[in-house]
Amino acid sequence: xxxxxxxxxxxxxxxxxxxxxxxxGGEKSTSIPSLANADETLFGLALxxxxxxxxxxxxxxxxxxxxxxxxxxxxxxxxxxxxRDTVHEHVGAEPSGEAFSAISxxxxxxxxxxxxxxxxxxxxxALVKGAGARERSARIHALMEACxxxxxxxxxxxxxxxxxxxxxxxxxxxxxxSAGSLTDDVDDTIEVYLRQCSVLVTTVDLAxxxxxxxxxxxxxxxxxxxMSGEIARHVMTMMAxxxxxxxxxxxMLRVGTPAKSGVSGGLITASPGQFGLGVVSPRLDxxxxxxxxxxxxxxxxxxxxxxxxxxxxxxxxxxxxxxxxWLEVAAGVxxxxxxxxxxxxxxxxxxxxxxxxxxxxxxxxxLDRVTRIxxxxxxxxxxxxxxxxxxxxxxxxxxxxxxxxxxxxxxxxSLAEAREWxxxxx
Ligand code: GLN
Numbered sequence: 001x002x003x004x005x006x007x008x009x010x011x012x013x014x015x016x017x018x019x020x021x022x023x024x025g026g027e028k029s030t031s032i033p034s035l036a037n038a039d040e041t042l043f044g045l046a047l048x049x050x051x052x053x054x055x056x057x058x059x060x061x062x063x064x065x066x067x068x069x070x071x072x073x074x075x076x077x078x079x080x081x082x083x084r085d086t087v088h089e090h091v092g093a094e095p096s097g098e099a100f101s102a103i104s105x106x107x108x109x110x111x112x113x114x115x116x117x118x119x120x121x122x123x124x125x126a127l128v129k130g131a132g133a134r135e136r137s138a139r140i141h142a143l144m145e146a147c148x149x150x151x152x153x154x155x156x157x158x159x160x161x162x163x164x165x166x167x168x169x170x171x172x173x174x175x176x177x178s179a180g181s182l183t184d185d186v187d188d189t190i191e192v193y194l195r196q197c198s199v200l201v202t203t204v205d206l207a208x209x210x211x212x213x214x215x216x217x218x219x220x221x222x223x224x225x226x227m228s229g230e231i232a233r234h235v236m237t238m239m240a241x242x243x244x245x246x247x248x249x250x251x252m253l254r255v256g257t258p259a260k261s262g263v264s265g266g267l268i269t270a271s272p273g274q275f276g277l278g279v280v281s282p283r284l285d286x287x288x289x290x291x292x293x294x295x296x297x298x299x300x301x302x303x304x305x306x307x308x309x310x311x312x313x314x315x316x317x318x319x320x321x322x323x324x325x326w327l328e329v330a331a332g333v334x335x336x337x338x339x340x341x342x343x344x345x346x347x348x349x350x351x352x353x354x355x356x357x358x359x360x361x362x363x364x365x366x367l368d369r370v371t372r373i374x375x376x377x378x379x380x381x382x383x384x385x386x387x388x389x390x391x392x393x394x395x396x397x398x399x400x401x402x403x404x405x406x407x408x409x410x411x412x413x414s415l416a417e418a419r420e421w422x423x424x425x426x
Contacts, residue, residue, distance in 0.1 A: 013045045013057035016296050021058075026283035026291035029263045032161035034065065035282070038264070043281045043292055046203040048211035050273065052220040054204055063200040064280055065158045066144070067262030068100060070196040071121040072235050072243070073144050073209070078115070078127040079231045087127055090181050091120045095242045095249070100263075100288055101168055103175060110179025112172075114242040116260060118193075119172045125192040126184035133191040140196045147212040148205040149221040159198035166190055197262075206268045206278025213239075213258070214270040236270055240308070247287045247294075255297045256307030267293035271306055318344040320369065322351040329426045331362035333415070337369035340377035349384060356393065362425070363388060364418045365408075366398040373405050382406045396421055 021043055029035040044059035078087050089111075096104050096113035104113050112119035130136035145152050170190055176182035182189065201209075212219045213236055216229035227235075239258035244251040251259060259269035265282035267290055277300070281292035300306060320335040332355025336348055356363060367373075373381070385395045385408050394409040396418050404411065412418045 007055050009047055009055035017057040020292050020295055023292050026285050028282045032165050034158050034161055038282045040282050044203040046207035046278045048207040048276045050215050050220050060203045063202055065264045066199045066201045067197045067264045069260050069262040069266050069268055071116050072260045074124050074140050074196055075115040076227050076231050076235050077143050078124045079234055081129040082127050091115050091123045097246050100245045105179050110181045116242045122173050122193050123182050126182055126189045133188040136192045137195040146226040147209040149208050149219050153200045155198050155200050162194040203278035203280050207276050210268040210270040210276025214272050214276045244289055245287050247289055255301040261289045265290040269297055319347050319351045322355050329422045330360040331364055331422050332356050332360045333364040335366040339372045340370055341374040342376040345377050345380045361393055362422055363395045368398055368400050378405055
């Protein structure tokens with residue numbers, strides 16, 4: 001449907017698709033026939049924003065096996081079932097610097113390095129609660145559906161082929177059993193692991209799943225809370241440090257948003273508070289990451305300054321103006337705007353100090369233009385207000401939206417009303 005404003009995001013994705021569809025290099029995985037026979041021209045991109053709007057380009061609605069991207073969601077479920085500390089008694093939280101299928105266990109503990117390589121993901125499967133492999137698989141499947149916001153099919157063929165080709169994963173499981181980090185049955189655990197790899201998704205699903213992480217565990221399309229904010233953060237932390245296997249460090253340097261790739265050529269990346277992106281293209285580099293998906297993310301990050309550690313907008317100065325002499329009644333006015341976060345509060349405090357400097361008894365604090373008050377900022381603001389009230393100052397909060405973010409002497413909806421309030425005091 002054409003709209004007045006167009007879809008600038010889809011336009012960017014379409015251009016990226018055009019630019020990169022000719023990019024050669026890499027090889028499809030040959031680990032199972034379904035992957036070896038995959039259509040290597042498949043190339044799709046989708047982006048889901050925090051308001052649940054999905055923009056896409058190319059083969060964004062074609063289904064493929066999710067493979068290793070599932071590991072991020074199984075980790076989320078294990079965390080919610082067992083808690084962070086118990087999960088990490090069995091699996092580490094360090095990048096392995098090795099290939100996804102490496103046999104790398106910590107010498108003293110026998111733990112695999114992290115939950116996003118095969119060994120770690122297999123242990124994570126055993127930490128998901130449920131009576132038997134089927135129930136655990138069903139719960140992982142259901143979590144992935146909740147993140148995608150729709151029912152996802154299971155591909156029996158992929159699963160059977162994965163079982164046929166599971167020698168190395170079984171070897172890893174046996175090895176971990178002998179080291180003590182895996183206590184469950186090998187067959188059951190491998191079944192759960194291979195089932196999660198065999199769920200079909202599109203890039204629109206992947207974008208929505210990534211956006212659910214980026215939105216602190218709330219699926220922006222359905223509005224459902226799927227996991228806690230803390231778990232979403234743990235998952236993104238692990239993706240940031242370990243999601244791209246032995247390319248994870250360079251990925252953070254070049255792209256800078258938490259990501260997870262899979263052997264089918266899929267990739268998710270989550271920009272906290274901003275968007276989730278899903279990309280697929282089957283040809284892989286020697287580390288097992290999709291050549292075109294990596295290139296697409298690198299170009300996007302470079303053009304739009306997407307690095308998660310870039311200066312966040314909320315850390316810019318937020319004091320719009322402040323004045324000491326306003327009325328006959330000695331009042332000072334401080335107007336703030338934008339996001340009130342920890343980093344911006346010092347400026348606000350200085351401005352309050354300045355306007356009350358000459359013995360003004362009333363502080364008019366205009367929060368009308370404030371978009372968001374972070375918990376830390378809200379607490380700082382409240383303690384400052386309490387401090388002022390104790391020193392016989394009065395504090396009038398202006399907020400047209402009536403958010404009642406802090407407790408003060410009075411709440412008004414406009415500066416004009418604040419002026420009237422102050423006049424009444426004289
Ligand atoms: N099923 C694949 C395996 O276990 C998943 C690996 C991947 O996607 N990197 O080898």
